Amino acid sequence: MRATKMITAVEAHAEGEPGRVITSGAPPLPGATVFEQMQHLSAHADDLRLLMLREPRGQPALCCNLLVPPCHPEADAGFIIMEQTEYPPMSGSNTICVTTVLLETGILPMTEPVTELTLEAPAGLIRVRADCHDGKVTHVTFRNVPAFALHLDAPLDVPDLGRIPVDIAWGGMFYVLADADALGIGLDAENGAEIVRTAERILAAARDQLPVSHPENPAITGPTITNLTGAPTTPGTQARQAVTVSSGGFDPARPHALPGVLDRSPCGTGLCARMAALHARGQLAPGEDFITEGPLGTTFTGRIEETTTLAGHPAIIPTLSGQGWITGTSNHLLDPTDPFPRGYTIGDIWA
Numbered sequence: 001m002r003a004t005k006m007i008t009a010v011e012a013h014a015e016g017e018p019g020r021v022i023t024s025g026a027p028p029l030p031g032a033t034v035f036e037q038m039q040h041l042s043a044h045a046d047d048l049r050l051l052m053l054r055e056p057r058g059q060p061a062l063c064c065n066l067l068v069p070p071c072h073p074e075a076d077a078g079f080i081i082m083e084q085t086e087y088p089p090m091s092g093s094n095t096i097c098v099t100t101v102l103l104e105t106g107i108l109p110m111t112e113p114v115t116e117l118t119l120e121a122p123a124g125l126i127r128v129r130a131d132c133h134d135g136k137v138t139h140v141t142f143r144n145v146p147a148f149a150l151h152l153d154a155p156l157d158v159p160d161l162g163r164i165p166v167d168i169a170w171g172g173m174f175y176v177l178a179d180a181d182a183l184g185i186g187l188d189a190e191n192g193a194e195i196v197r198t199a200e201r202i203l204a205a206a207r208d209q210l211p212v213s214h215p216e217n218p219a220i221t222g223p224t225i226t227n228l229t230g231a232p233t234t235p236g237t238q239a240r241q242a243v244t245v246s247s248g249g250f251d252p253a254r255p256h257a258l259p260g261v262l263d264r265s266p267c268g269t270g271l272c273a274r275m276a277a278l279h280a281r282g283q284l285a286p287g288e289d290f291i292t293e294g295p296l297g298t299t300f301t302g303r304i305e306e307t308t309t310l311a312g313h314p315a316i317i318p319t320l321s322g323q324g325w326i327t328g329t330s331n332h333l334l335d336p337t338d339p340f341p342r343g344y345t346i347g348d349i350w351a
Contacts, residue, residue, distance in 0.1 A: 005334040007052065009064075010105060012097040014140075014324040015298035017265035019097030020052065020064045021079075023107070025332075033071050034078040035122040038087050039219070041066070041080060047342055049082040054343025057332050060084060060261045060350055061245070065094050067107070075120035076108055084261075085246055086224055089123035090172025092268010092300065092320045096140045099128050100324035103137050110135065121145075123172050141321040144269070146308055147171040147276035148315035150212050158205045166202065168210050171272030171318070174222025176206040180230045180242070187230045187242045189295040192262045199226035199244035200260050215311030227270040237299060239292045241274065243267035265322070266294030271302045272318040279304055279316050286316075298322075 007025035011018070026048055031037035041048065051057065052064045063083050070078040079098045081088045088094075098119065103110040108117060112132045119126045123145045131139040151168040156176075158164055167177040178199075180187050185198055203226045214220035230240040243263040263270070271292050278284035286304040293299050301321040308315050334341060 001333060002335055003333040004336045005051070005332075007048075007332040009052075009330050009332065010101045010326060011328040011330060012101055012324050012326045013264070014093035014096035014100075015265040015294065015300060015322045016296040017093040017263055017267075018062050019094045019324075020062060021098055021101040022052070022064065022066045023101070023105070026066055029068060031071070034068060034080060034120045035089070035217075037068055037071070037078070038080045038122040042087050049087075050342040051334065052332065053082060053084055054345055056340070057343060061264060063091065063094055065098050067098070067102075070120040072120050072125060074118050075125060076117045077102055078120040080122060083245055087122070088173045088269070089220055090121050090126070090145060090269055092142075092144070092172070092271065092322070093263070093265045095119065095121070095126060095128070095142050095268065096322050096324040099130055099140045099142070100137045100326060103130055103132065104135065104326055110137075137324065139321060139323055141319055143305065144272050144318045144320055145172055146310045146315040147272040147318050148310055148313045149273075149277045149280045150313070151210055152277060152280055154210055156202065156205050156209055158201050161198070161201065164202075166206060166210070167277040168206065168212055168223055169273035169277045170214065171274070171276060172269035173225050173273075174212055174214075174220070175225055175227045175243075175270055175273040176202055176210070176223040177227045177229055177274060177277060178202055180228040183228075185228060187228065187240045187295060189262070192295065195228060195242050196244050196260050196262060199228055199242075200246060202226055203244070203246055215313060225270070227267065227274060229274060232293065234293055234297070237291045237293045239274070239290065240294075241266060241270060241292055242295050243270040262295050264294070264296055265298060266292045266300040268300055268320040268322070271300050272320060275302050275304055275318055276316050279307070280314065
């Protein structure tokens with residue numbers, strides 16, 4: 001075999017959301033923090049993301065994580081999250097996948113019944129508790145970065161929907177949140193195409209009318225992702241939500257093309273953003289479990305551990321819990337004669 005690259009990865013999913021974890025084969029990245037390493041990867045080595053997420057090695061719903069040595073002295077490992085159109089500073093499902101891979105493959109030592117570790121994401125340090133039994137990570141709970149709302153019930157003019165109220169909140173990414181029940185949109189998996197088209201219309205309008213940036217890191221801007229929320233339908237849960245991972249935004253010239261894909265999981269950072277908005281309204285108090293169902297019927301459990309402020313904004317410190325599963329291992333090669341060194345997309349399933 002001839003190859004200019006060989007990337008080794010572990011395949012995993014967290015409550016349905018696929019999160020590939022690259023364990024070797026990527027070049028070292030410069031930077032004093034994992035955030036700076038992410039910026040370098042984005043600006044100078046984005047071929048890795050494209051190679052691993054586009055066809056023939058990837059598919060629209062796939063996420064990918066690159067394990068990197070931590071920069072912070074308190075961290076046990078670092079990771080960079082890669083999605084189809086961006087490098088998110090933080091992701092709940094990917095944190096769960098990374099934790100599961102690190103411990104179940106022995107990259108980091110597992111201690112039963114509980115392993116505690118600290119990960120360095122681009123958004124900052126993430127404290128993790130992993131419940132473990134017989135070599136399996138049975139549950140992951142992590143303490144996320146502070147979450148906060150910048151807009152509540154902001155009016156947004158959306159083509160074909162009219163003027164609707166939305167929230168803009170940070171949970172590790174900047175989300176635009178809208179009430180699916182008020183829009184008459186069911187959040188079942190079989191309704192995914194309508195969810196995605198509606199969500200991307202809302203996101204395109206919010207990017208234009210309600211742009212935001214992180215008060216402590218202006219290089220992080222948004223919103224970049226949409227969360228349609230709804231009332232619970234399953235006993236024992238408090239809410240439903242469907243997050244759309246954008247593939248570039250709604251294109252009026254191609255109204256039937258899917259411009260994004262559903263997050264298969266309930267979405268961890270989306271849940272943290274939603275909890276921040278609910279707390280800002282006085283509708284969710286610290287110490288309450290907030291169990292949220294995603295499109296596949298799987299759940300994440302969120303909790304507000306405490307309140308704080310961030311650059312003058314009221315904020316919460318959330319935790320998020322769920323489970324991940326390893327589905328396989330893979331070695332990805334790039335032949336020097338391959339005509340698709342950055343992968344490819346086709347308009348049947350890609351925007």
